[in-house]
Amino acid sequence: MKCSSFLSKTIAAVVIGAGVMSCGKPSVSGVNKFADTVFIQIAQFQDQRLSDSLYPFLDHENPNYRRDAALAFASIQDSLAVERLSKLLLNDGEKDVRRAAAFAIGQTACAQSARILAQAFDREKDPKVLSTILEGYGKTTKHWNLANIPTDATLSEGLGWSFYRAGVNGAADSAVNQKAIHLLNPVFPDSTRLAAAHFFGRAAKQFDPLSDSIFAATQHDALVNVRMATTLALRRISKDSARIIAQHILQTDEDYRVRANATRALQAKPFETAKSALIDALHDKNAQVCIAASEAIKGWISEAPWKEIAAEARSSTNWRVQANLYETALGASRGDAGLAREIEKAYTSATNVYQKSALLGSLQHAPASRDFIAEKISLKNPPVIRSAAATALVAMNFQKRYDPTVAEAFASIYATGIRTGDPAVIGIFSQALADTLLGFKHAIRDLTFLYEAKKKLSLPKDYENLQPLEAAIAYFEGRPNAAPAKNPFNHPIDWALVKGIPRDQKAVIKTTRGDITIRFFVEEAPGSVSNFISLAQQKYFDHKFFHRVVPNFVAQAGCPRGDGYGGEDYSIRSEFSERRYTTGSVGMASAGKDTEGVQWFITHSPTPHLDGKYSVFAEVVSGMDVVHRMEVGDEILSVELIR
Known part of the structure; x- marks a missing residue:
């Protein structure tokens, strides 16, 4: 391929000091591949999201450049580039280039991606490229329905990840479940079983008839990562045997991560049947399992025996466990005043700001603690405390027992907090103000504090907080919210x-x-x-x-x-x-x-x-x-x- 003078000038303008586009072989000197300035050019165009500038590299005689240019589109995700990438996928003589094109197409959600990948699957011969095609198809299809899939181990890993990606997107059905369950068989490689395990742990639905294979994997698979994922799948199985196995795993598996997932599986089971096992798990030898168990118990906030849970909170030596249990007990007690005061006292005596923030979160179930929490929005407190207080107050608005007649009191607190200029507080409170179910539209008449807050925020630093503020302003002004602004290119690679x-x-x-x-x-x-x-x-x-x-x-x-x-x-x-x-x-x-x-x-x-x-x-x-x-x-x- 010859270098046009226009392209050379464009690249030179973008990549200062990088030189012009090379038409020959890449340099092999240097500590990494970027000693070759063409790789810099490709990466720079990727960084600036300049699809048109990357297209010439897709036709370059050097396959390494074609590969990197194709991979660049996995980050750009430009639907207009899919047809160009399809030419590489279907026709390029280098398998690494075809694989890169398949990955980039799979990363790009558009109508033609799944069609192109299905077409390529029928033509491709290389197993690694086929596996990438399969996974990309799973990411982009609306309904998984490929035919003529080999049943041996050749493409089993790609097939497993294809099922997983499709399941996450709601594109897998019972027929896929039947295919995926076979991939948990120990005869398949570790990577294949891992993909199938995650399919059932995170993506599959309604697979009770296949539960025996899941049960076997949770208890007997030699790979801990498979046991972790299939243990998580127990939460999706309605049979009581799934609960019994989760409890057994919680007591016997040596890896704390499997035990942590067992607590999450138990959270999906009836409270009375799983309570004892989870309370026992609060005393696991690993702190992370204790925390996971307390989070699972928090999921039963409306059913938990609050006095028993409060007693567990008082005896806990882990502050995260304690805060989770306090939150559960306070919610289950419907905001017991004595327990709320106990938590407030614990907050006052704590010296760890993260412990304090967790205790503030537990007070979200105590309406009487509203003013105690609101005081912590002050700029005299650390940011960790301020954002935790704001989050707790907003959570209070979403409790079932929230009284909409106090909307004006909350609106006053929110306005005061937003006026502090703390970006996190602005974002958190704005999200509540914009919620149509909370009734703040009639409680706020002067929007000046919102306009002033907007002046204090800027992109890209405050991206996460500016979006809800914009939504709140649009809501109060009675107009549709504009599409979220995108961060402009602002930080070139050094x-x-x-x-x-x-x-x-x-x-x-x-x-x-x-x-x-x-x-x-x-x-x-x-x-x-x-x-x-x-x-x-x-x-x-x-x-x-x-x-x-x-x-x-x-x-x-x-x-x-x-x-x-x-x-x-x-x-x-x-x-x-x-x-x-x-x-x-x-x-x-x-x-x-x-x-x-x-x-x-x-x-x-x-x-x-x-x-x-x-x-x-x-x-x-x-x-x-x-x-x-x-x-x-x-x-x-x-x-x-x-x-």
Whole structure:
């Protein structure tokens, strides 16, 4: 392919110092592939979402460039590019290029994606490409109905993930259930059984007739990840034997993650039959299981014996468990005044801000504590407390016992909170004000405080809070809400930094819980990696906290506020690759596509519902035991680059 002068000028204008488009072979020198400036050009066009500028690379004579250009569209997700990608998928001579095109098409939700992938499935011969086609078809189809699928292990993994993706989108039926259950058979590879397990754990519906195979996998599969996912599937089985098995798992499985999932399965069972097992689980040897059990008990807030649960709360030594149980007891008691005062006293004596915020959350069931909570919105309190108080007050509005006659009192509190200018409080309260069921339209007549709040927020920093504020203003003005604004391109990748990052670059995250070593994927996510490394070099993460830990899901950190609502005056682009979220994957947190910034998380186990939706930029190579023991409020001491 020849280089046009127009294209060369365009690239030179976009990639400063990168040179013109190469027509020959890529350079092999340098610490990563971006020593070849063409890869920079492709990544830069991906970062700026410039589909037209990427099209010429799809026809390049170099298959590595074609592959990367195709993968770029997995992040751009431009429906107009699907037909161009289909030419690669159906005709390119390189299997890696075809696979990249299949992945990108599967990432792009549009009418023709499933049709093109089904057509390619009938023509493709390479097993790896076929597996990617199958998974992409599952993501994009409205009804899974491929024919002539091999029944051996050749395509079993791709088939399993195809079923899972279709099930998540509501495109799988009982016929798919019948096909998927066979993939749990131990004769299939671990990766196949894992896909099938997640299908039943998160996506399948009405599979009671197949329960024996699920029961066998939960108790006997050699792979802990399969046991985890199938244990979660027990919540979807109505037979009482599912409860009995979940209780057995809770007592016997050595992996805390399986036991945590067993508590979630029990939450879906009748309260009286599962109560004893969950109360016992509050005393599990692993704190994460105790927390998961307390969250499951909280799901029965209308049925729980409140005095018994309150007694468990008082005796608990884990503050998260205590707060969850207090919330359950207070809700079950219909806001018992004495218990509410007890919780208020516990709040006052607590010194941990995260414990305080959790106790505020438990008071959402005590209308008499409204003013006690409202006082905590003051700017004299830390952001963690302010956002927790705002969340508790809004939750109070949504209780079944909420009295709409007090709307004006709440409206006054919300207006006062919004006037503080705290972005999180603005967003949380605005969401309540815009809710048509809560009756605030007649309680607020002067919108000045909303207009003033809008002046204090800006994109991209306040994206998550600006959207509900815009919705509230539109609601009170009596007009339709405009489509949410998108973050503009505002933070170019630092290519000088990227080109100096080795392929195997590592970093040690030193925390009060212990050290975690991660390895970066600079060639797959240069924007995310360079952003993280730049922040680490500035000591940005030092003395920030893990503000969110969900048992057997993620530990999340990086928020400058410490409550998950914080960010900086920039955002970076999403970078979606074929890499799956597994145990120890490090990903960028976001409020939607292209809203990433400074927050990140580490996964406790495979989390396929994050694949292709959150940027994976690193993985844990040592210290996973620390991640499993991480708790809310644990502090990052430093992040240091190592080789």
